[in-house]
Amino acid sequence: MDVTSVTTHVGAWARVRPWIGLIARVVLAGVFLFAGGTKVGDLAASGRAVHAYELMPYGLATAVGAALPFIEIAIGLLLLLGLATRLAGVLSAVLLSVFIAGIASVWARGLSIDCGCFGSGGELAPGQSPQYGSEIARDVVLLALAVFLVAYPRTPLSVDAYVLGDVVLEDDHEQQGEEQASQPGGTRATGA
Amino acid sequence: MSSRVKSKQANQVVRAQLAREERKRRLRMITLIAGALIVIAGFIGWGIASAQRSTKAQTPTGASSDGVGLIVGGNGGKAKVELYVDFMCPHCKTFEESAAGTLDEMMSSGRAEVIMHPVAYLDDASTTDFSTRASAAAACASDGGKLNEFSKALFAQQPAEGGPGLSDAELITIGRGVGLGDDFAQCVSDKKYVTWVSKVTNAASERGVRGTPTVYVDGKAVEATVQALTAAVNAAQ
Secondary structure (H helix, E strand, C coil): CCHHHHHHHHHHHHHHHHHHHHHHHHHHHHHHHHHHHHCCHHHHHHHHHCCCCCCCCCCHHHHHHHHHHHHHHHHHHHHHHCCCHHHHHHHHHHHHHHHHHHHHHHHHHHCCCCCCCCCCCCCCCCCCCCCCCHHHHHHHHHHHHHHHHHHHCCCCCCEEEHHCCCCCCCCCCCCHHHHHCCCCCCCCCCCC | CCHHHHHHHHHHHHHHHHHHHHHHHHHHHHHHHHHHHHHHHHHHHHHHHHHHCCCCCCCCCCCCCCCCCEEEHHHCCCEEEEEEECCHHHHHHHHHHHHHHHHHHHHHHHEEEEEEEECCHHHHHHCCCCCHHHHHHHHHHHHHHCHHHHHHHHHHCCCCCCCCCCHHHHHHHHHCCCCHHHHHHHHHCCCCCHHHHHHHHHHHHHHHHCCCEEEECCCCCCCCCHHHHHHHHHHHC
């Protein structure tokens, strides 16, 4: 009895997991595409926004600010297509961690800037006050989604699934090769 | 177990092994391609920005010696007052209006030379990049010898944030109102100094000007109030 209930539980998680992954992919893709899209039209402004963090010399800040929107868009496209999902997840997690660290450091140093997360940033528009807390909270949620994709990169409706021939939405024993080895000729526990 | 069954099972194991290796190979390839894509994307951005930065900007005739400011007046004055302003910024308007008389007096008495750095930090605050266009128009007004008058008139008609700002035609009308002519109108319409404004803005960022208005007296940052400005200029006499 115990064994059965545990199996059912695992089965449910395995069925839901790919869909959570798909949602994570689409949400992250949307955020990155939007973030990159709002910055790509004014790369000089993006560089100034990076410089406003006062974390690197001006020349480096302009280079980072110019490259960042394109990298964000590229990651967004990978996530949207579900191409190299684990890599995209790792890069998302790295970027988001850097953003969180940057905002936290600005906050700790008492600087008053627009994070430049979406759009040009740098100077706060008149009458605006910094929103560091909510910006960090948002990035932490996105970071959690990215980490989920690193842990479970196999999602439905993805180029990965198509190219690798994975059957994402089947039960556990189809998930990974290593698991298959332990169940030769495995019987299907539940019907699809 | 017969040998036949055994070899069938062995075949299955081999096939599964081959399939796993093929899958790994494909995964490696996908990851490699995706990684290259990201790196290339980064370099594209860097390349575009470098190309944009090296675009030659026309420098206004009345530019300050550093090339990224406009001499408002008081040439050769004892103190050097530098103002970083954005025509979209309400605090710049209040500062400019409260300090106008003081600045005019400092320039006419030779106590200070005043240089304006018209930046475009707030392009996002209008739907038409009003900050850039207004600052470029200020450079046109400088060419026409009426920067001080134009700047005052422009601040007086500062548009609301979040809207379309003022059109080029409206900027020209304001210019004509202070006595600027067809050359000014042509300069505004041609967007002659738009690239230069971008240079001014980048130079401001490089100097560490994070907001507007920012005031420097003889290279030192001073609080943007008439009192602080007056005190710093007096100290420089």
